[in-house]
Amino acid sequence: QAKSNGRHGVCFFDPTMQAALLAHVKLEADLRQAQENRQWILYYQPQVDHLGTITGVEALLRWQHPERGMVSPGEFIPLLESMELINDVGEWVLESACCQLARWAQNPLLRELTISVNISPLQFRDEDFLSRVERVFARTQVPLYRLKLEVTESLFVEARDEAREKMLALKAQGVRFALDDFGTGYSSLAYLAQLPLDQLKIDQSFVHQVLESQANAAIVESTIALAKSLNLEVIAEGVETEAQQAWLLSHGCHAYQGYLFGRPVTVEAIEELMSVH
Ligand code: C2E
Numbered sequence: 001q002a003k004s005n006g007r008h009g010v011c012f013f014d015p016t017m018q019a020a021l022l023a024h025v026k027l028e029a030d031l032r033q034a035q036e037n038r039q040w041i042l043y044y045q046p047q048v049d050h051l052g053t054i055t056g057v058e059a060l061l062r063w064q065h066p067e068r069g070m071v072s073p074g075e076f077i078p079l080l081e082s083m084e085l086i087n088d089v090g091e092w093v094l095e096s097a098c099c100q101l102a103r104w105a106q107n108p109l110l111r112e113l114t115i116s117v118n119i120s121p122l123q124f125r126d127e128d129f130l131s132r133v134e135r136v137f138a139r140t141q142v143p144l145y146r147l148k149l150e151v152t153e154s155l156f157v158e159a160r161d162e163a164r165e166k167m168l169a170l171k172a173q174g175v176r177f178a179l180d181d182f183g184t185g186y187s188s189l190a191y192l193a194q195l196p197l198d199q200l201k202i203d204q205s206f207v208h209q210v211l212e213s214q215a216n217a218a219i220v221e222s223t224i225a226l227a228k229s230l231n232l233e234v235i236a237e238g239v240e241t242e243a244q245q246a247w248l249l250s251h252g253c254h255a256y257q258g259y260l261f262g263r264p265v266t267v268e269a270i271e272e273l274m275s276v277h
């Protein structure tokens with residue numbers, strides 16, 4: 001809002017707006033620095049089967065900020081998207097995960113593990129996405145059937161046939177696909193059935209309240225049924241209690257991810273977990 005500022009003329013921003021704008025500009029500059037200096041680290045969260053055996057991990061990005069310490073992706077992924085930096089950072093994430101898979105492939109204790117990598121819809125829709133991904137695959141020589149790409153329903157709201165074509169191209173090379181945060185988007189079920197998916201991830205918002213809310217229980221039950229009838233794997237996200245896990249198991253969901261089984265941790269910590277199991 002414009003304010004008259006005596007004989008110095010017009011001041012266009014009030015102080016709080018100016019502070020917010022400056023903070024935003026600083027954050028953008030910090031993010032460019034972060035990409036230049038690779039201030040990124042991948043944490044890995046275990047995914048377990050009904051026996052508690054770790055079958056895979058999800059790669060979750062963290063920003064090691066020089067002053068602020070570890071920053072969570074919720075705070076900076078949207079900004080990376082608006083800055084179009086998501087393509088470069090996303091490539092770093094994919095390459096790091098693929099290098100990890102290639103290393104694990106050498107170790108009998110670790111070589112069965114899968115890694116799930118989150119792909120932003122903007123990153124997936126970028127015209128260079130396929131060629132970038134294929135270059136990463138060529139550089140890392142990764143066993144592609146151990147790689148799962150997590151996409152969300154929002155990818156299929158616009159230009160969905162294009163997205164489907166890209167999925168098919170990657171699928172043909174062995175890559176697998178998970179639909180993340182399932183149930184929170186607006187995609188049509190009819191269309192989802194035509195996608196080359198391997199796994200549905202039940203969103204944590206439904207899992208958290210599964211014992212308290214009839215509605216959430218109904219959503220989780222129908223997601224499990226849908227996965228069965230479409231021949232997809234199903235995994236519950238955000239499992240925090242034994243009671244939630246028991247409920248999920250008794251309703252036919254045999255794969256879980258959540259704090260009950262482990263928080264996102266460093267690669268060393270994952271390897272440690274695997275060697276003691
Ligand atoms: P997501 O892909 O749905 O990942 C699951 C999020 O839930 C993670 O948050 C994880 O730490 C958290 N979580 C797991 N288990 C539990 C639980 O039992 N309770 C609770 N309360 N939370 C749990 P995180 O790491 O902060 O990531 C948030 C989101 O940021 C991710 O949601 C994903 O959408 C995005 N993200 C993370 N890494 C990347 C990345 O490399 N690329 C892109 N494009 N997005 C990413």
Ligand code: MG
Pocket residue numbers: 058118150180
């Ligand atoms: Mg995810």
Ligand code: MG
Pocket residue numbers: 180181201203204237
């Ligand atoms: Mg999720």
Ligand code: MG
Pocket residue numbers: 180181
């Ligand atoms: Mg999410």
